[in-house]
Amino acid sequence: MNGLRVALQWHRPGFALNAEFNLPARGITALFGPSGSGKTTLLRCIAGLEGAASGRIDIEGACWQDTARGIFVPTHRRRLGYVFQDAALMDHLTVQGNLDYGYARAPAGERWLTPAQAVEWTGIGHLLARRTQGLSGGERSRVAMARALATSPRLLLMDEPLAALDTAAKADILPYLERLQRELAIPMVYVSHAMDEVARLADHMVYLEQGRTLAAGPLREILTRTDLPLAHTDDASTMIDAQVVGHDAGYHLALLDFNGQRLQVADTGLQQGAAVRVRILARDVSLSRAPPENTSILNVFPATITKLKHHSPAQVLVGLDAAGIPLLARITRKSWDGLGLALGQHVYAQVKSVALLQ
């Protein structure tokens, strides 16, 4: 079995964690949920930092924990990288010392990354000789990421590495995380409660609420499941991975393609052929039964209604299938009835705004 398989229980007075999910062998999985839902605890259980957790953890065929068989591999032999929320750098060592600490302890035969490569991946070359106390929040986060990578982990766990940073510092680090997401061939678990981070970085999602994993799967699928709370929040949305196929120089637009459908977005200097990710909010999608004419909206594509869910007394949430991509539209109940919409019906989805994420 490839990837990570987790089935864990953990109890504390007033709180019970009951998590069960499988993750693919590569890509970033967002561990998402409201605060207090047990995200950090679950991450700590996977890392073996909570000794009282019971259950099973298997990774790439190796068993890290199986309470039924009395197996509990201690943290220091779990071959994982852990990025703590507060970075947890070793203040008695330099930045280089922090990187070497984990590298030196990784079994020589299992190393796939050197400290020099980890430095290059995170862009911290200018910090190596520094002591850790003087670093800024953003620098600490990057050093923590580099240090975790330098252990050549089989699994990378990140606990809200951006939570303590301001917007500018976040913007500096996100490109490095995106590169990890594209190029690292190990599973990564990323705890977050910020949907904009998740939308940019994650391929998969585990949704946690009150200690229970309510859903796990590909990000788009989880985000558009109308039976989950996510689709009913104000920033309910879907993600589309598209490719830049052309430019409209005159109007300064870029032309994107996904599964044969076209999207036009403001051109921010996108390279021809580049892979981009866009986000479409449910509240920015409206529906019409006929191809709309005389409209200012550029992005219109045919779709099929697949789901209907009441959102509020006034509004409904409509699940759509647009060229194989799940999409959400939030419209009034009056419009639904007025247009005579029904499940299975073909409609045109008009997208008022598309946010470019990468």
Added chain:
Amino acid sequence: MLRKAQARRHPSPLPFRVTMDTTPIWITLRLAAVSTLILLMLGTPLAWWLARTRAWIKTPIEAVVALPLVLPPTVLGFYLLIALGPDGWLGATWLALGGASLAFSFTGLVIGSVLYSLPFVVQPLQNAFESQGARPLEAAATLGAAPFDRFITVAVPLARRGFITATTLGFAHTVGEFGVVLMIGGNIPGKTQVLSIAIYDHVETLEYAQAHGLSIGLLAFSFAILFMLALMNRRHARRAVA
């Protein structure tokens, strides 16, 4: 008559020109060095355990460790004398194992000093370990460090200030003790007569000049130690801020 006797003994008008027997100084330094070394070896694991355990026994053990802070040294010395004497359980066992008598010996002094100075070593170390929190060790574990490795490479360096304080206080306190060593060491010149007892002895026999010389030395030594400690703490604090 007394004054005459003094004048006869010390013809020089300057008290510090008097020739002094330096043996008590060397015995004291040796005792302090050996005791401090043993204190660090015993105190470090004890402080580590106290800092990390949640067992109920932690509190009573902390109280026992702190006892020498409040007990009159003579009480500790009295019980040690009983325990270490040839009929005491420790002394008897030691004799049965082929050792020499513990009471009134240098070894006995070391045992007494270790017990007497224990809180001065254990408490700074325990504070230093406790203030680190669990996080640095958890980070080290995720970086592949086994428990003993984590202790040596993370907990000890982070507790550096605690070790400096513990070593200095342990050493200085041993140098300055009196009651315990008098009870179990007696006053055997060249063997168990340490500085503080030599001073007492000089005063008893009205050799004020010699008492002066040793006392001034001890005073200067104690001040220097505490001053250095404060200096090191200040420098450390400044670097942590920078």
